[in-house]
Amino acid sequence: MASGVAAWLPFARAAAIGWMPVANCPMPVAPRDNSKRQDELIVLNVSGRRFQTWRTTLDRYPDTLLGSSEKEFFYNEETREYFFDRDPDAFRSILNFYRTGKLHYPRYECISAYDEELAFFGIIPEIIGDCCYEEYKDRKRENAERLQDDQEENKDLKLPNMTCRETMWRAFENPHTSTMALVFYYVTGFFIAISVITNVVETVPCGATASQKDVPCGERYTVAFFCMDTACVMIFTVEYLMRLFAAPSRYRFMRSVMSIIDVVAILPYYIGLVMTDNEDVSGAFVTLRVFRVFRIFKFSRHSQGLRILGYTLKSCASELGFLLFSLTMAIIIFATVMFYAEKGSSSSKFTSIPASFWYTIVTMTTLGYGDMVPKTIAGKIFGSICSLSGVLVIALPVPVIVSNFSRIYHQNQRADKRRAQKKARLARIRIAKTGSTNAFLQSKRSGLLDELLELTGTEADEQKLSKSVSLLESQHYHLLHCLEKTTAHEFVDEQMYEQNSLETALQSGPSRSPSPSSSHGDSASTCCGCRARRKGTALPDPHPNPNPLPLPGPQPPHHHYHHPQQGPLQELSAIHIQCGDPASHKTSRSILNQKAEDGSRINCRRGQVTTAIISLPSPPTLDGDGLHGPPHQRRPPPPPGPTQGPPPSIQTTSSSSHIVKVSAL
Amino acid sequence: MGIQGMELFAIGVVIILFMAVLKQFGILEPMSSFEDSSDSDLELSTVRHQPEGLDQLQAQTKFTKKELQSLYRGFKNECPSGLVDEETFKSIYSQFFPQGDATTYAHFLFNAFDKDRNGSIRFEDFVIGLSVLLRGSVTEKLNWAFNLYDINKDGYITKEEMLAIMKSIYDMMGRYTYPCVRDEAPSEHVDKFFQKMDRNRDGVVTIEEFIETCQKDENIMNSMQLFENVI
Numbered sequence: 050m051a052s053g054v055a056a057w058l059p060f061a062r063a064a065a066i067g068w069m070p071v072a073n074c075p076m077p078v079a080p081r082d083n084s085k086r087q088d089e090l091i092v093l094n095v096s097g098r099r100f101q102t103w104r105t106t107l108d109r110y111p112d113t114l115l116g117s118s119e120k121e122f123f124y125n126e127e128t129r130e131y132f133f134d135r136d137p138d139a140f141r142s143i144l145n146f147y148r149t150g151k152l153h154y155p156r157y158e159c160i161s162a163y164d165e166e167l168a169f170f171g172i173i174p175e176i177i178g179d180c181c182y183e184e185y186k187d188r189k190r191e192n193a194e195r196l197q198d199d200q201e202e203n204k205d206l207k208l209p210n211m212t213c214r215e216t217m218w219r220a221f222e223n224p225h226t227s228t229m230a231l232v233f234y235y236v237t238g239f240f241i242a243i244s245v246i247t248n249v250v251e252t253v254p255c256g257a258t259a260s261q262k263d264v265p266c267g268e269r270y271t272v273a274f275f276c277m278d279t280a281c282v283m284i285f286t287v288e289y290l291m292r293l294f295a296a297p298s299r300y301r302f303m304r305s306v307m308s309i310i311d312v313v314a315i316l317p318y319y320i321g322l323v324m325t326d327n328e329d330v331s332g333a334f335v336t337l338r339v340f341r342v343f344r345i346f347k348f349s350r351h352s353q354g355l356r357i358l359g360y361t362l363k364s365c366a367s368e369l370g371f372l373l374f375s376l377t378m379a380i381i382i383f384a385t386v387m388f389y390a391e392k393g394s395s396s397s398k399f400t401s402i403p404a405s406f407w408y409t410i411v412t413m414t415t416l417g418y419g420d421m422v423p424k425t426i427a428g429k430i431f432g433s434i435c436s437l438s439g440v441l442v443i444a445l446p447v448p449v450i451v452s453n454f455s456r457i458y459h460q461n462q463r464a465d466k467r468r469a470q471k472k473a474r475l476a477r478i479r480i481a482k483t484g485s486t487n488a489f490l491q492s493k494r495s496g497l498l499d500e501l502l503e504l505t506g507t508e509a510d511e512q513k514l515s516k517s518v519s520l521l522e523s524q525h526y527h528l529l530h531c532l533e534k535t536t537a538h539e540f541v542d543e544q545m546y547e548q549n550s551l552e553t554a555l556q557s558g559p560s561r562s563p564s565p566s567s568s569h570g571d572s573a574s575t576c577c578g579c580r581a582r583r584k585g586t587a588l589p590d591p592h593p594n595p596n597p598l599p600l601p602g603p604q605p606p607h608h609h610y611h612h613p614q615q616g617p618l619q620e621l622s623a624i625h626i627q628c629g630d631p632a633s634h635k636t637s638r639s640i641l642n643q644k645a646e647d648g649s650r651i652n653c654r655r656g657q658v659t660t661a662i663i664s665l666p667s668p669p670t671l672d673g674d675g676l677h678g679p680p681h682q683r684r685p686p687p688p689p690g691p692t693q694g695p696p697p698s699i700q701t702t703s704s705s706s707h708i709v710k711v712s713a714l
Numbered sequence: 715m716g717i718q719g720m721e722l723f724a725i726g727v728v729i730i731l732f733m734a735v736l737k738q739f740g741i742l743e744p745m746s747s748f749e750d751s752s753d754s755d756l757e758l759s760t761v762r763h764q765p766e767g768l769d770q771l772q773a774q775t776k777f778t779k780k781e782l783q784s785l786y787r788g789f790k791n792e793c794p795s796g797l798v799d800e801e802t803f804k805s806i807y808s809q810f811f812p813q814g815d816a817t818t819y820a821h822f823l824f825n826a827f828d829k830d831r832n833g834s835i836r837f838e839d840f841v842i843g844l845s846v847l848l849r850g851s852v853t854e855k856l857n858w859a860f861n862l863y864d865i866n867k868d869g870y871i872t873k874e875e876m877l878a879i880m881k882s883i884y885d886m887m888g889r890y891t892y893p894c895v896r897d898e899a900p901s902e903h904v905d906k907f908f909q910k911m912d913r914n915r916d917g918v919v920t921i922e923e924f925i926e927t928c929q930k931d932e933n934i935m936n937s938m939q940l941f942e943n944v945i
Contacts, residue, residue, distance in 0.1 A: 056787070056788025056789070056791055056792065057788060057792060057806050057807075057810075058810070059785075059788075059844075059848075060840070060844060061807060061810045062941050063844055063847040063848050063941055064807075064823055064847070065941065066847050066855055066858070066859060066938065066940075066941060067823070067826070067858075067859050067862045067863075068883060069859065069934055069937040069938055069940075070856070070859050070863075070924070070928055070934055071879075071880065071883065071903070071907060072933070072934075072937065073903075073906065073933075074933070075933045075936065075937065076933075076936070076937040076940055078940075079940050079941065079943075088780075088784055148791075149791075389720055390720045390724070392720075393720075425720075425721075426721060426724065427720040427721045427723070427724035430724040430727065430728060431724060431727075434727070
């Protein structure tokens with residue numbers, strides 16, 4: 050039903066009274082409009098710009114956002130209006146759609162932004178009116194091509210497990226992937242050039258021998274040329290076979306243009322080998338040599354411009370066809386006229402209409418060889434008209450072809466530009482990512498700081514640190530934190546990771562007790578970034594840290610890594626004990642090692658500790674911040690930690706929130 | 715002779731080209747007389763019609779002010795110039811009946827609304843007609859229907875007129891119906907109609923016969939009330 054004329058529906062229904070007297074059966078009951086209310090104005094506030102319309106206007110399209118009850122989600126009670134936080138300019142066309150029933154696509158609007166708006170308001174783009182539909186489709190196609198270009202670039206990333214065949218194919222298709230491919234590329238290019246030059250030079254007459262006239266070089270140095278030819282053909286054959294082997298779909302490869310060119314380039318040689326020096330076939334053999342010139346087309350793999358030209362010609366096939374057709378028509382017309390005009394003149398070269406074709410073509414293309422000229426006045430008049438019209442007929446389809454070529458060429462240029470900028474783009478993205486990761490790690494550390502400060506009670510410092518992160522960021526970091534807890538792994542930045550993996554490679558045995566920078570092999574992936582930085586700090590430092598701030602972070606992991614012999618469980622459970630309620634610990638064995646645990650306990654408050662530990666291969670029953678661990682085997686917890694910070698009596702209530710308090714002990 | 719012929723031909727072509735060149739200089743006027751009609755296009759093509767005031771319309775029809783406002787908005791939306799010509803009317807009406815061909819019936823409707831037969835419906839005609847249809851008494855409605863069927867407005871409905879109307883109604887159904895519309899269906903329907911309506915069997919139906927018969931028919935009376943609350 051045409052919603053655009055919805056306003057006339059009452060009229061159409063009223064006019065139906067005209068059928069009543071004619072009808073023989075009773076009419077169905079009319080639907081009652083129960084929700085009959087006076088048509089009211091709705092205010093739509095789109096980013097501050099207020100649009101107003103009748104409610105019934107919006108109700109015309111009930112399957113869109115504005116026409117259905119979905120808009121109630123956006124209703125603002127205080128201002129009694131519907132607020133949408135979207136682009137007001139694009140909203141204009143959307144509201145006009147409701148009013149007029151036609152959706153228009155404004156030219157200044159970006160296609161993806163417009164598509165997003167349409168998707169948001171639940172309008173399908175296919176109903177764009179005819180006036181704007183072409184433009185919309187064109188822009189959409191361009192956009193899709195651009196996206197496709199991007200995707201194709203991404204495909205260049207090397208996949209880890211590629212078979213030899215796939216590697217070869219990639220090397221053939223894109224010579225920049227490896228040096229071998231590049232070498233191959235240049236070698237084949239070189240040999241193509243050699244082959245073409247050989248073919249050319251073969252026919253140049255070089256130095257006359259005493260007896261005969263000039264002989265072409267080919268006949269003089271037959272052996273040399275033959276050897277050269279053989280070498281080139283062998284290279285081409287090998288290349289073709291390799292390509293055939295590497296092609297993912299051999300059938301498709303064999304049908305492709307380039308492979309046909311390859312075959313045509315090398316076939317004459319083999320045919321020549323096969324054929325003997327027979328008199329009757331040697332003529333055909335000579336003709337075959339012509340096909341050797343097809344080797345020059347192999348250059349199109351090396352030159353992008355050539356490929357573009359070929360593609361343009363292919364895409365302009367219809368324009369070229371039209372050009373050909375119109376030229377043929379004109380040639381026939383003018384040839385006929387010229388023939389009859391020149392019929393009377395003596396010794397006229399225009400012996401027949403087909404003979405006049407040559408004159409017409411030469412004249413229309415403004416070549417004018419002069420081997421055939423009209424002599425009569427009528428012939429001259431028609432000849433001049435012919436040349437003038439030739440210019441016109443040829444000039445008409447040429448701009449179309451040129452513009453096609455230009456469009457494709459610019460597209461390619463754009464792709465090249467984007468590829469060149471890709472590096473910069475990726476670098477930017479990487480920097481942004483690392484920036485945010487660093488910010489996260491930084492905030493983690495300052496989180497530790499914060500908590501320590503709470504303990505030490507330095508208010509000023511705490512305030513300074515806690516305000517440096519915005520609410521959004523802190524929520525984001527909390528989220529990342531939760532993820533860390535869930536997976537029992539920690540985020541680190543690249544260098545740390547590499548350093549750590551290096552360390553784990555170097556470290557072999559469990560003799561890590563004294564070295565603070567040792568990292569447990571299993572836990573390499575969870576190295577706290579801070580830990581590696583604190584390589585220098587000796588762990589077995591019995592003195593209370595004059596500077597409690599930097600150490601607490603790295604310490605706990607170091608602690609536990611000192612006991613690689615200990616089962617991971619034990620370390621886990623050890624931690625749990627420590628991180629649990631301090632009161633309960635007083636009764637646990639941990640009291641015996643209270644001193645040692647002091648630092649650890651404090652560290653537990655950060656909640657950082659457990660993650661580092663849990664990274665060890667833990668039994669499935671343990672996850673996240675650790676729950677019940679098989680606690681029965683307990684070894685003394687890590688050696689006396691160097692962090693003799695605040696006495697253990699300090700409450701750790703603040704930390705408990707981070708950690709699940711279950712202590713197996 | 716062939717040479718003569720070709721030379722004459724060549725000279726003819728030259729003269730034509732010469733005239734083409736002269737036309738460029740504006741020296742040759744006789745050819746341009748054919749293009750004079752373009753001037754008439756310059757006159758203003760759109761004429762805007764303004765309806766009578768709201769109060770007057772309110773007096774003439776039985777609609778409230780708000781109803782008139784709402785009606786006018788819909789009317790003006792579709793016909794910004796304020797006048798509906800027959801083509802626009804047909805296209806609007808056809809949109810409600812996509813399967814069939816509503817143009818013939820729309821034509822009859824148009825004539826029914828266009829009281830003064832000037833080829834276009836103004837808003838007043840529109841609203842007065844609607845007022846009769848929606849807010850009028852049954853007699854007024856029946857009068858309106860009679861007026862619709864009476865194509866030449868002579869006060870009698872003949873069989874031919876009724877057949878035309880019936881055909882146009884069946885046309886609106888289109889081809890895809892169940893059961894299929896047979897070719898004789900309209901005329902059979904007309905016969906039935908005349909049997910019912912034509913009391914004195916004189917081959918035409920007058921307004922009195924029409925109203926009388928309709929008032930006696932239950933179905934028709936009920937269906938007349940059907941569209942009371944369309945607006």
